[in-house]
Amino acid sequence: MTGPGGGPGLPGRLAARGPRTGRGRLLLVLLLAAAVTVFTATVPLLRGFFDLRVYYGAVHTWAHHGGRIYDYRVPGTGYGFTYPPFAAVAMLPLALLGRTTAIVVSLLVNLAALAGVLRVLAGADWRRHGWYRWALCLCLLALFEPLRDTFGFGQVNLVLLALVLADSALLAAGRGRWAGVGTGLAAAVKLTPALFIGLLLLAGRRRAAGTAVAVAAAATATAAWVDPAASRFYWTEALWDTGRVGRLDYVSNQSLQGVLARLGESGRPLWAAAVLLTLSVWALRGRRAVAAGDWEAAFALTGATACLVSPITWVHHLVWLLPSFAVLVRAGHLRIAGALYAVLCTSVVWLWFDDASGVGGFLGGNLYTWISLGLLLGLPVGQPRADRPPLARSARATAHAPSPESPATTAVPDQSGASSSAGAPAAATGAAEAAAGAAGRSPSSEPTGSTCPAAAKPQSSSARASS
Helix, strand or coil: CECHHHCECHHHHHHHHCCCCHHHHHHHHHHHHHHHHHHHHHCCCCCCCHHHHHHHHHHHHHHHCCCCHHHCCCCCCCCCCCCCHHHHHHCHHHHHCCHHHHHHHHHHHHHHHHHHHHHHHHCCCHHHHHHHHHHHHHHHHCCCHHHHHHHHHCCCHHHHHHHHHHHHHHHHCCCCCCCCHHHHHHHHHCCHHHHHHHHHHHCCCHHHHHHHHHHHHHHHHHHHHHCHHHHHHHHHCHHHEHHHCCCCCCCCCCCHHHHHHHCCCCCHHHHHHHHHHHHHHHHHHHHHHHHCCCHHHHHHHHHHHHHHHCCCCCHHHHHHHHHHHHHHHHCCCHHHHHHHHHHCCCCHHHHHCCCCCHHHHHHHCCHHHHHHHHHHHHCCCCCCCCCCCCCCCCHHHCCCCCCCCCCCCCCCCCCCCCCCCCCCCCHHHHHHHHHHHHCCCCCCCCCCCCCCCCCCCCCCCCCECCC
16 A cells, blocks of 8 residues: 555555545545446356355365265365365364355455455555545455455465464564464465465574464364374375366466476476475575565565465465565555556456467466566565564674663554555455356356366366475
């Protein structure tokens, strides 16, 4: 929401150029909200809460019918539960709900997670933006494809983003006593956030890293105690079989391995080399951000890297790129942020749904991957602020004892806060998708599909890769 030095970000500039009166602003917001609602309701992107159906069915089968978590399949498909066992334990409350109630709860939980993410990205002065700027921001967010998909699928990525981002905010504010708990819980639910434990180690926050590891281990042990057979199966078999998740070459897989698979290179050595190179770049750039106390950039780089190195990164996983847009806006690169954000609103990669071969398929069918890679390589980092304590501990940063002539100063929370003109869909997004569902629209049978029909072949693969 803010630019460099606390100046207005994209919503602020739009507000400055818009109507001046309260009535005019209200009318503009209503018109934009109507346009966004029409867009999300008419563009056939309704997901039918497919992933929520997976969670709901697996938990109900496990809790009420004595079935095994990883044996459940959504009727008519080959897709079932793919997360670590602790995720099923955390989702056990779904066993007490009806399906419609579960959908409502999913929307409310994602909205709460969205509010938390925006609160952190906007900084301590979030109130000064006012209802008008926030309304403009939410209209922009409702168009962001990864967030539309997060709400439409009933996914958990936004919740995990909020957990890890809360830890980063605690560390940046110098209140690291409980830092690591959110990251540990997120890593126990899904493996991708485990890279943020590496960020804690990179930043020299050993206590927070240890807390994250301990919380993740405790959660995993709890799941093993609850269902030993499920834990044994997941960690010895299911984890290594990407075929349970989907085809590696499916266009929605916007990771490095997805790019290689679409090129016909499904071997693990080449992918492992690409992952090591990517992690090396992340470590170098992350250390620079950490040294300057630029926690926003460090977190953003880690999110982009996680999307690149994960074996499968569906489009809705790209919510991890949101902090990158906050960093771009903070650094004053509004045109770049706006252009990249616009691309991620278009669903353009689905133009190569049937055939991603050739130069066009290589460039266009992997466009979201190139955006993630560009953010990793070019995101502005190392912009220290006087009002933000450093993320990493350094001997050079040790403060001298205060004196009468030079009184001590106290760090205050980040006032210019990395904010985001990009976030998660507003409540109108979920309402629009629900309205589309009520109208009897038929969602794609492909759980990661878009406007295109389901693939001729089911998502299956004999390829094995580490998650």
